[in-house]
Amino acid sequence: MxxxxxxxSSVAFLLFQPxxxxxxxxxxxxxxxxxxxxxxxxxxxxxxxxxxxxxxxxxxxxxxxxxxxxxxxxxxxxxxxxxxxxxxxxxxxxxxxxxxxxxxxxxPGPCPYTYPHHKLSVCMGGHTNHFIPIAYGLPTARMMQRAKQGKVYLGGCQVTGCDPKYYCPIHQKEL
Ligand SMILES: [Zn+2]
CATH class of the missing domain: 2.60.40.10 (Immunoglobulins)
Known part of the structure; x- marks a missing residue:
């Protein structure tokens, strides 16, 4: 703002006084x-x-x-x-x-999503649990059901080569 x-404000003003x-x-x-x-x-x-x-x-x-x-x-x-x-x-x-x-x-910019072996993703405050997987592509009815239950997060249809694997429902953050 x-x-x-x-x-x-100038634009509004201009309407009256060019x-x-x-x-x-x-x-x-x-x-x-x-x-x-x-x-x-x-x-x-x-x-x-x-x-x-x-x-x-x-x-x-x-x-x-x-x-x-x-x-x-x-x-x-x-x-x-x-x-x-x-x-x-x-x-x-x-x-x-x-x-x-x-x-x-x-x-494209550097990819922030990397998953080295045996290394857990870390969310805000340092927690590494409660993450759910992100599913890409057109969801099936079963996948929609699982998304509703909070078991999976729907990432949309577009895959870019730099896509997050996990989602933190607590902080609504892709990891
Ligand atoms: Zn989190």
């Missing part, structure tokens, strides 16, 4: 590189979000570059999405009037 307050509202704006430019290959990653949907709301969006060019302009000054999440890949979210991206922020982002 904080970031856009000046701008939102040309008097003034908003501080900045730009964001970047390059998305293929972390599993080489060079830029084209066709990735790039959105700038605040509190889950999309402020601006674009897609990466053939060379992986992107740019967004006319952005209200503030701090945002930068979200990178592509079908078949785990969504990458960069938190705390600042937009200032000073100069165009320029980012270099590897995509």
């Amino acid at each position: 904080k970031l856009a307050a000046c701008c939102l 040309f008097t509202g003034k908003c501080q704006v900045g730009q964001l430019a970047g390059q998305v590189n293929n972390s599993k290959g080489s060079g830029g990653f084209p066709g990735i949907t790039v959105t700038l979000q605040h509190d889950g709301h999309t402020i601006a969006g674009t897609a990466t060019n053939q060379d992986g570059t992107f740019s967004l302009s006319n952005l209200p000054v503030g701090t945002y999440d930068l979200v990178l999405e592509m079908i078949g890949y785990r969504t990458e979210r960069q938190i705390g991206v600042s937009i200032t009037t000073a100069q165009a922020a320029r980012l270099t982002i590897p995509f």
Whole structure:
């Protein structure tokens, strides 16, 4: 709310009095590189979000570059999405009037879900129990029943190659 307050009120104001509202704006430019290959990653949907709301969006060019302009000054999440890949979210991206922020982002990002042998997943507070498995794919009637009973968590149909195996129902966290 904080970031856009000046701008939102300006927009409301502009409806009645054009040309008097003034908003501080900045730009964001970047390059998305293929972390599993080489060079830029084209066709990735790039959105700038605040509190889950999309402020601006674009897609990466053939060379992986992107740019967004006319952005209200503030701090945002930068979200990178592509079908078949785990969504990458960069938190705390600042937009200032000073100069165009320029980012270099590897995509897909490092996978946080790894399961080394004999090593238990650890949840918040260090607990390693009460986890339930995550099931992917279209669920059968029996699987839906088991999900209702809290014995399994439905992870959706999309498998990305970096997918969590377990779910903590206490903290609603994928592990
Ligand atoms: Zn937990």
